[in-house]
Amino acid sequence: VREVKRQNKLSLLKRLNNDFMGSQLFSDGKWLEEGTGFSAAVTGNTGRQFKLIGGIDPKYIQMLEKGEDVPMFVSWGRGNFQKGMDTGLEAFEKFVRKTKNTNSIYIFGGDMKNLPEVVKLTKELTQDPLFKGRILLLDGWTPGGSFAAAGDYASLCSRFAPCELTDLEAMKKGCVPIVPKVQGMDQKVFGPADAEHSKDVNGYKGKHEYYMTEAD
Numbered sequence: 001v002r003e004v005k006r007q008n009k010l011s012l013l014k015r016l017n018n019d020f021m022g023s024q025l026f027s028d029g030k031w032l033e034e035g036t037g038f039s040a041a042v043t044g045n046t047g048r049q050f051k052l053i054g055g056i057d058p059k060y061i062q063m064l065e066k067g068e069d070v071p072m073f074v075s076w077g078r079g080n081f082q083k084g085m086d087t088g089l090e091a092f093e094k095f096v097r098k099t100k101n102t103n104s105i106y107i108f109g110g111d112m113k114n115l116p117e118v119v120k121l122t123k124e125l126t127q128d129p130l131f132k133g134r135i136l137l138l139d140g141w142t143p144g145g146s147f148a149a150a151g152d153y154a155s156l157c158s159r160f161a162p163c164e165l166t167d168l169e170a171m172k173k174g175c176v177p178i179v180p181k182v183q184g185m186d187q188k189v190f191g192p193a194d195a196e197h198s199k200d201v202n203g204y205k206g207k208h209e210y211y212m213t214e215a216d
Contacts, residue, residue: 004174005150005152008146010061011146011150012107012146012147012150013056013150014061016052016055018052018055020037021035021038023041024036024037025039044143049140050109051140052139053122054125054135054137056133056136057134060105063103068103070103070105071103071105072106072107072150072152073104073106073151073154073155074147074150074151074155075088075106075108075109075154076108076109076142076143076147076166077110078111079113079114079115079139080114080115082160083110083157084158084210085108086117086118087157087159088108088156089106089108089118089122089135090121092104092106092155096130096134105136106134106155107138107151108136108137108155109137109140109147110138110139110142122135144169145169145173147175148169148170149174151170151175153178154166154170154175154177154178156170156177156185157180158179158180158182159209161183162184163184167179167185167189168188171202171203176202178204179203179206180209181206181207181209182209182210190203191204192204193207
């Protein structure tokens, strides 16, 4: 499993590279317009609109090629208040600053037109020496399956989730979900602190949900 993850990380990181932004796809005996190759490699389709903000330092690819461990946190979903993309990014920032971690990377994505603050924070963090080359936002259409296949941990911070599918998508690809204690996730993601489900641990879960009591 570790070797499969390593290869998937390498594949994803090599594709998410602005150097290939203008590449063309060769199809039916002819070259398509500029950018179609990059779009097909990243999203699997030539017509999807997206842009990369930030980026991953090539040294992490080199580390993976040497067999070294590069923990990858991922997240994907709609860029809106519900999905909590801001929470996931802020959590990664706190994790890195508190632990002094130097080899973890964070890749996330979704349509961020309604979350300009997330784009702003991403740009700010990628100028910080501690985070430069360690955070990448795929703003637009996101290949969640590829993210889950490559990621070690899926940071899924929904503020409310009547059902939720991303945690299941993550687990299917061997990516450990990290979730808040909200309805849809609480019912199927069990962390080490879930005493009643000690034999069913399949992720990590916070103590509270977003809409908590004043005392909590």
